[in-house]
Amino acid sequence: MALKALDIYKLLPKKNCKECGDPTCLTFAMKLAGGKADVGSCPYLDENAKSVLGATTRPPVQRVKIGVGERAFAVGEEFVLYRHDKTFYHPPGILFKVSDTQTPEEIAAATIRIRDESFTRIGTDLKFNGIAIENSSGSAEVFARAVSTVEEHADLPLVLISENGEALNNALVQVGSYRPLIHAATDRNFRDMCSLARKYGCPLVIKAQRLEELISLSKTCEAEGVKKLVLDPCPRTLGDFIALSTAVRQLAITRSVQGLGYPVYIDATHHSLQDAAIALGIVKYASVIVTSSLSAASAKASLTLRQNIYTDPQKPIQMNPGLYRVGNPGKDAPVLLTVNFSLTYFTLEGYLESTRIPCFMLIVDTEGLSVLTAVAAGKLNEMLVRDSIKKFDVEREVSHKTLIIPGYAAPLSGRIEEATGWNILVGPRDAAEIGEFLHEVWKKHQS
Ligand code: SF4
Numbered sequence: 001m002a003l004k005a006l007d008i009y010k011l012l013p014k015k016n017c018k019e020c021g022d023p024t025c026l027t028f029a030m031k032l033a034g035g036k037a038d039v040g041s042c043p044y045l046d047e048n049a050k051s052v053l054g055a056t057t058r059p060p061v062q063r064v065k066i067g068v069g070e071r072a073f074a075v076g077e078e079f080v081l082y083r084h085d086k087t088f089y090h091p092p093g094i095l096f097k098v099s100d101t102q103t104p105e106e107i108a109a110a111t112i113r114i115r116d117e118s119f120t121r122i123g124t125d126l127k128f129n130g131i132a133i134e135n136s137s138g139s140a141e142v143f144a145r146a147v148s149t150v151e152e153h154a155d156l157p158l159v160l161i162s163e164n165g166e167a168l169n170n171a172l173v174q175v176g177s178y179r180p181l182i183h184a185a186t187d188r189n190f191r192d193m194c195s196l197a198r199k200y201g202c203p204l205v206i207k208a209q210r211l212e213e214l215i216s217l218s219k220t221c222e223a224e225g226v227k228k229l230v231l232d233p234c235p236r237t238l239g240d241f242i243a244l245s246t247a248v249r250q251l252a253i254t255r256s257v258q259g260l261g262y263p264v265y266i267d268a269t270h271h272s273l274q275d276a277a278i279a280l281g282i283v284k285y286a287s288v289i290v291t292s293s294l295s296a297a298s299a300k301a302s303l304t305l306r307q308n309i310y311t312d313p314q315k316p317i318q319m320n321p322g323l324y325r326v327g328n329p330g331k332d333a334p335v336l337l338t339v340n341f342s343l344t345y346f347t348l349e350g351y352l353e354s355t356r357i358p359c360f361m362l363i364v365d366t367e368g369l370s371v372l373t374a375v376a377a378g379k380l381n382e383m384l385v386r387d388s389i390k391k392f393d394v395e396r397e398v399s400h401k402t403l404i405i406p407g408y409a410a411p412l413s414g415r416i417e418e419a420t421g422w423n424i425l426v427g428p429r430d431a432a433e434i435g436e437f438l439h440e441v442w443k444k445h446q447s
Helices: 005-011 025-033 047-057 104-116 140-153 165-178 190-200 211-223 238-253 274-283 296-309 342-355 371-377 382-391 407-420 431-446
Strands: 064-066 073-075 093-099 119-121 124-126 130-134 158-161 181-185 204-207 229-232 264-267 286-291 322-326 335-339 359-364 402-405 423-426
Touching: 005 025, 005 047, 093 104, 093 140, 093 158, 093 296, 104 130, 104 140, 119 296, 124 296, 130 140, 140 158, 140 165, 158 165, 158 286, 165 190, 181 190, 181 229, 190 204, 190 211, 204 211, 211 229, 211 238, 238 264, 238 274, 264 274, 274 286, 274 296, 322 342, 335 342, 335 371, 342 359, 342 431, 359 382, 371 407, 382 402, 382 407, 402 407, 402 431, 407 423, 423 431
Parallel strands: 093 130, 093 286, 130 158, 158 181, 181 204, 204 229, 229 264, 264 286, 335 359, 335 402, 402 423
Antiparallel strands: 064 073, 119 124, 322 359
């Protein structure tokens, strides 16, 4: 049971010395209650207070960082079972798997793809996270060569997959300082694996097919001094994965069982429906997803799903306000005003592209509200439009002063005209009718 901030405050030394980095003991207590601080940051806590607070204030799912540098990513530190209760914080890392039996050219090509491929959606660059290298050959030398090939081409987070301690050790001599995720400790090899994880400061996957075995193994590895763990429940089917991963998350956030408060791992290549495995991993609590190289369509679908699930459901996805170009618009191109609710933007943009009439979209900041809601709430108003025209220098981009506003903003047309000095054309309510509107009303207006 998590303690409230006030209960935590009672256990603190109350020196208000700021050594923890917080201005007062109370703010530190509030952070601890939210799982956002570490008890170790206060040097004045006695052992008893430390153990009481440590057990109740750490995030129910431990944070685990994989890799170093710009592309490193952290997973875990999640607090809820249902996204709508709060939000999910740390999107799963999705890594392409290569085998050490592949040619160096194939391994290099996969690495370069992960290094360079990026797809921009709603103003965010979406990328895959790293490379998982599997020791399918069984040879420590061949594995080390594959790891070198990856390392030569990119500094990416890695997963090293082998149960062979010698192979892992050879690989870690080369890339241990990049803090790769080691896969995996089992009940047979955990001593060697823990020793490697400790030596190189790397996070470690533990794998077992039953929850009881995972719990026991995680406690054993903790006792061996490895605290950054990831759980691989080795699901045989996707149904198994849903059941096991949900149980792990549920037991972790209720803190009812010790040993399960760690991120979950899934290898989608072990399932014939790989795309489905990735999708289930994203929606059902996987934090590390390993997959074979994906087609362009599957890659976009995975990155889009991950972006959607890991946005705050209480905040609409927003576009950055600005003046956006559709096609290559000239000085006489139409300017269409709309709001920064992403769904509105993408729907309208799609229809505009299909009209093949190059144009400008003036996106104004309505805090992610749709047109109808923004008009009703007063977020879309003549001042905002006037300021946005100035801010985004629209008058420099076009040689006319005609603005097309959405049909649902028609009640504002007179006020916008007065405030901006622009001529207002009221567009259709339904974005699907924008093509017809531009071909007929806009063209007539121009002539
Ligand atoms: Fe309070 Fe400890 Fe922080 Fe000092 S270091 S302000 S005593 S919580």
